[in-house]
Amino acid sequence: QVQLVESGGGLVQAGGSLRLSCAASGIIFNIGAMGWYRQAPGKQRELVARLTSGGSTNYADSVKGRFTISRDNAKITVYLQMNSLKPEDTAVYYCSFSIGYELSPRYWGQGTQVSVSP
DSSP: OOEEEEEOOEEEETTOOEEEEEEEESOOSSEEEEEEEEEOTTSOOEEEEEEOTTSOEEEOTTTTTTEEEEEETTTTEEEEEEOSOOGGGOEEEEEEEEETTOOSOSEEBOOEEEEEEO
16 A cells, blocks of 8 residues: 655744655555645645656746755655745645656645744
C-alpha cells in the first residue's frame, strides 16, 4: 500500500521560510510528476508547484520567485522550499504523485498545515 507522508509544516511569521518534505512508502512503479497543492479555508484546492520526471516545473503565479520544488528520486521524496512567506500562503498543503505521463495526481499525502502570521 502506497502512503505519502508530509512533514515540515508549522507556524511562521511573514517573511519567514519553511521547507516541506513528502516521502513515499510502498512500491510505486513509473512515478511521473510530483507536486504540491494547497487548500485554504473556504477555497478550492489549488496547484502550488509541480515537477515532472523530465525536470519541467509549473508554479502558481502567486508563489513564483518565492517557492522552489525539488525531488530526490532515489529517496522517492519531493520538497517545497517556501521563502518570503505571506499570510495568504496559510493553507493545508498536500503533496501528490502522478504516474507515467499523467499530470493528474494518483496519490495524495494527508496534508500539513502551514500558518503564516502577519
